Amino acid sequence: MRRKKEIPLEHAPEITVTVNGTIVTRRVPARRHLIDFLREELGLTGSHTGCEHGVCGACTVRVDGRIVRGCLMLAVQADGRRVDTIEGLSDSGELGELQEAFHRRNALQCGFCTPGMLLAAQDLVAGHPDASRSEIREHLSGNYCRCTGYQAIVDAVEDVLAARRKST
């Protein structure tokens, strides 16, 4: 049922993107979204598509250090930039604390929202270390979770912020 604008199919520029630290060069149709490029062409299936219209946050990835919705950005717009996904950020250990806290608190059920949720949470942890409980809730409000009541997620993020404050 997706209706996409007609763009000539043959129009497929070459792009070079640093994905999770590795440089990849591909020809991609101009209309292809970043999320589809990552999932379909690179096999990075950790980022999900929950709505494909920019609402649910399941497709959240990082481009040049900022979280974006992979379903709203075209792959060609990532040309020359750095893209980090749940896979890379897990391997680098950057999400380790949050992942541990999510595990300990059972801040996920089906896990479909979780990669996007973790990236959104990490954005908060890095940029707003003093966030209150309601600010955590506010910050995560662009990421839908249909399984949890959000409370365990908020608890987990709160745990990480508290632990960080203690250690500094």
Place this chain on the structure above:
Amino acid sequence: MDTTNSGYVGKSVPRANARRLLQGRGTYVDDLRLPRLAHVVFFRSPHAHARLRKLDLAAARTMPGVIAVVDGAALAPYCKPWVGVLGHLKGIKSPPQHAIAIGRACWQGEAVAAVVAETREQAEDALEKIEAEWEELPVVVEMKDALSGRRVIHQELGDNICFKRELDTGAVDEAFAKADIVVEETYDFGRHTGVTLEPRSILADYNAAEHTLTVYHATQTPHMMQDIFSRHLDIPEGNVRVIAKDVGGSFGIKVHVYADEMAAAALSVMLRRPVKFVADRLESFISDIHAREHTATVRLACSKEGDILAFDLDDLTGIGPYSVYPRTSGIEGNQVVNLTGGPYKHQQYRAKMHVVFTNKNVTCQYRAVGHPIAVAITEAIVDLAAAKLGMDPAEFRRRNLVPDDAYPYTFPSGLKFEKLSHHQALDRLLELMDYKALRTEQAALRAKGVYRGIGLAAMIEVTNPSPAFYGVGGARISSQDGATLRFEPTGTITCLVSVTEQGQGTEGAFAQVAASALGVSIDRVRVVTGDTAVTPYGGGTWASRGAGIGGEAVLQAGKVLRERILEVASAILKTDKSELDIASDEIVSKVSGEPRLELSELGRVAYFRPDTLPMDFQSQLMVTRHYTPRSYGFTFTNGIQASLVEVDADTGAVTLLKHWCVEDCGTVINPMLVDEQIRGGIAQGIGAALYEECLYSPEGQLLNGNLADYLLPMAGEMPDIIVAHVTTPTQTSELGAKGAGEAGTAGAPAAVMNAINDALAPFGARVTAQPFTPERILRALGKVS
């Protein structure tokens, strides 16, 4: 289960299978890639009811990458149609439904053609080239219109009534005649839907050489689907394998037979290659089942002392043009009849219920089936009665709830309750929320123009269903589940269970039960679910049954395997079995606890050096046990919720300040898993009460079928939710676990509704139509017309 030696049972152990999901390394259906994989998309009716005059598929067939474009007639030889009726719902009727509709569409979104291509993009491009000529037919959108029979959707059925039921204990009119007060109100419920974050997904892989079909399916019920694919695609059951890897939320949405999924499987057979269908979100809204469109009028008779004498119910529900297969769309209304008034001790009850066809998307069982309606109408009318008597709602409930010592108890609708704990739960709730202090605060704030409301909602809940739910009606839906426990050579345990994992933590809970039954540490247990070729046969996940039924099977298998392990130990150690035990991954002496043999050493001998054991000895280190609840139709649970809200009388906005739930699901295997599952259920119930509604135009067009316009609860709006338990283990199993997964959704809408009406009480205003949008609240306040 013996709680003195319950090991991991009752502990908040983090679940092992969460790790892969936390790293994005799970496998949902859409993550799979197979050689020659084809993608299917559907051409769906833009009209709610229309005859297909002409369907031109020629241009689509010439598009790049296109493998096939088929209509309903072309696919029909590959898939038998189905009819969603059950024998025990007397008189239920529904027309046959095809994998792809032939000649006529009965709701906006019903598929009439499919395009299969090498990529999804190509399939979607080709879809644009399909030309259809429609003749629009009269539509039936409103339930009352459907009931009137002015226009009949399926002529061959004679009217629009899918199913009706009446129930009467016989002396209802007398009870109303002698009542001191009678209250009556009509409640409306907007239809809403499950919105699993992972959309419905299926990948069917037919192997023509073997005539086998392997289906990777986001489903709650692999065995049921194996049977369905087998019978409708005409492939022997043994040749069909259904695999449910990671499933991104279900909530009852993924337990039904969907035409587009059947079409994907049939297309795989037709084209002799793997075919994948993943609904996009817009399709989800017009093709995932909807639920809960009801209008219910309820009357309650009460004495002036505050004793409820009788309930009288008239419920009308609209289900779309088909009763959904194989569970039927009659069950939800049936449950409303069964459950209304359920927590209370009145003896007279009358109910009348109609299930009608409409030209909207189909409805069927979504989390807590019928409960949210039954609980809301019961608890709202109970509050109204208490208000009329000038009694505090908590006191009114205390007076009328079935006493905790009255069990076993038979409710007037015929349901049997083994043992409930309404009064303990009420006491615990009032203490937890500090009810008195909240009332005082409420009064003080009201004087300052701040309108807070406190709402209570007691409930009963169907869990651990026996074959009485579906099996007796002729559905091939299993109410039993099985568990196989295998002792591996390294001393680890593999546990294969027929219940599936949708994120609720089934596998983690079973690992806890298995480890406890065996006396091994939990990291030695690996649980496997969701594969018909691997696990024992069973029902899967629905009706809050996984932990109670599957858990008991695991426990019983574990107990037998423990004995089998000790038999091997006895043979190795030449010590009588009665002198040995298993503790902390070792065979120990029962009396002294002294370690005698590592389990890994036992495994080595059993599997690789059985020659060293006595001549007549054979080790049997794999055990299967099954469990079906027998003594009761359902193992009922009970609980009570409370909501604290603030209503802005100028804007109609509702702020949720806090929510409480006290629930009795018997033995709690893992409090952390249960509590967050209850919270998730409450969030869905809050969604129903405040935000979620599938809005239709008079022409039967869904007006808000996307995630931007259909509102879901977000982190910022949800309150903190306090969960506590009363523990009354069921005696029907040794584990004692009852279900918990639907309790939150069952009671939350009622609690929120009562809280809002409590806040509105000073204005003499009430709202009775869910969801309680700001507009509806302002209308009740007389601020908008």
